[in-house]
Amino acid sequence: MKASVIVFPGSNCDRDAAVALEAAMGRPPAMIWHGDAELPQSDLIVLPGGFSYGDYLRSGAMAAHSPVMREVIKRAKAGTPVLGICNGFQVLTEARLLPGVLMRNATLKFICKDVHLRVERTDTRFTGRYEKGQVVKFAIAHKDGCYFADDDRLARLEGEGRVAFRYCDPQGNVSAHANPNGSRRNIAGIYNETGTVLGLMPHPERLADPALSGTDGAKMFKGLVEGLAA
Amino acid sequence: MKARITITLKPGVLDPQGKAIEGALHALGFGSAGNVRQGKYIEVEVAEKDPARARAEVERMCKELLANTIIENYAYELEAA
Numbered sequence: 001m002k003a004s005v006i007v008f009p010g011s012n013c014d015r016d017a018a019v020a021l022e023a024a025m026g027r028p029p030a031m032i033w034h035g036d037a038e039l040p041q042s043d044l045i046v047l048p049g050g051f052s053y054g055d056y057l058r059s060g061a062m063a064a065h066s067p068v069m070r071e072v073i074k075r076a077k078a079g080t081p082v083l084g085i086c087n088g089f090q091v092l093t094e095a096r097l098l099p100g101v102l103m104r105n106a107t108l109k110f111i112c113k114d115v116h117l118r119v120e121r122t123d124t125r126f127t128g129r130y131e132k133g134q135v136v137k138f139a140i141a142h143k144d145g146c147y148f149a150d151d152d153r154l155a156r157l158e159g160e161g162r163v164a165f166r167y168c169d170p171q172g173n174v175s176a177h178a179n180p181n182g183s184r185r186n187i188a189g190i191y192n193e194t195g196t197v198l199g200l201m202p203h204p205e206r207l208a209d210p211a212l213s214g215t216d217g218a219k220m221f222k223g224l225v226e227g228l229a230a
Numbered sequence: 231m232k233a234r235i236t237i238t239l240k241p242g243v244l245d246p247q248g249k250a251i252e253g254a255l256h257a258l259g260f261g262s263a264g265n266v267r268q269g270k271y272i273e274v275e276v277a278e279k280d281p282a283r284a285r286a287e288v289e290r291m292c293k294e295l296l297a298n299t300i301i302e303n304y305a306y307e308l309e310a311a
Contacts, residue, residue, distance in 0.1 A: 057296070058298055101300050101301050103243075103244070103301065106244065106246050146244075148243065148300075149300070150300075182244070
């Protein structure tokens with residue numbers, strides 16, 4: 001299996017993603033610079049966290065128009081799985097591969113902490129190793145993570161089962177108290193129509209090794225590799 | 231031509247920065263300040279001299295990059311540079 005991690009100027013979780021991928025795949029992913037118009041054949045494309053282009057204009061707005069993204073969008077539309085983490089999620093919304101917008105956190109503060117998430121679906125490539133409704137611990141580190149979509153769009157997303165993860169308390173209760181950033185309906189991650197593109201604000205790669213005080217994130221990479229290598 | 235572009239959040243979209251600014255205005259004694267909404271202002275010089283074509287160009291810039299039309303509205307004025 002071959003994976004590619006796209007590196008934008010200002011990406012800072014690209015190497016973390018590569019380490020988590022290598023642990024799951026047994027070989028390192030290709031690191032692809034944003035200015036490259038060519039993308040090698042890839043079974044999985046990862047858009048990592050960070051602050052691409054310094055978050056100028058809007059988080060992810062510039063990166064969404066960088067040369068390599070034209071190819072990423074083409075591949076995503078043809079069915080190649082794409083995982084966007086944190087800034088990668090922002091890039092996916094700005095590139096219109098995922099609906100909605102990530103806005104400034106309701107608290108206006110940068111939040112860096114571990115959060116609990118409820119796994120809403122287990123029938124996608126990304127979540128096959130989790131149980132439905134399972135509570136997992138991932139890390140968040142963002143200032144623009146407040147998910148917004150209008151009421152019609154939200155109703156459609158819910159109806160189509162496209163919410164991937166919701167912020168919850170350790171017991172799995174999805175409450176306002178457990179919502180770190182003001183996201184509508186506690187949404188932490190969403191899928192595209194086919195469940196092959198996932199964007200999420202929390203970082204699975206940051207809790208993917210026992211040395212990092214958690215391994216819940218490793219299951220996402222393991223599950224992806226198992227499914228894609230088969 | 232020069233475009234003066236204003237980008238604002240659509241009505242109904244939560245604006246915590248606007249709220250914080252409003253709170254600061256109240257703290258300074260501006261009790262009459264209410265409903266503060268913040269946005270962006272961008273100037274762009276467009277080489278195109280024909281107003282209709284320049285307008286079409288600026289329109290596309292706003293839609294494709296400068297504003298995220300899911301949450302933002304844009305408006306602009308064009309003047310001879």
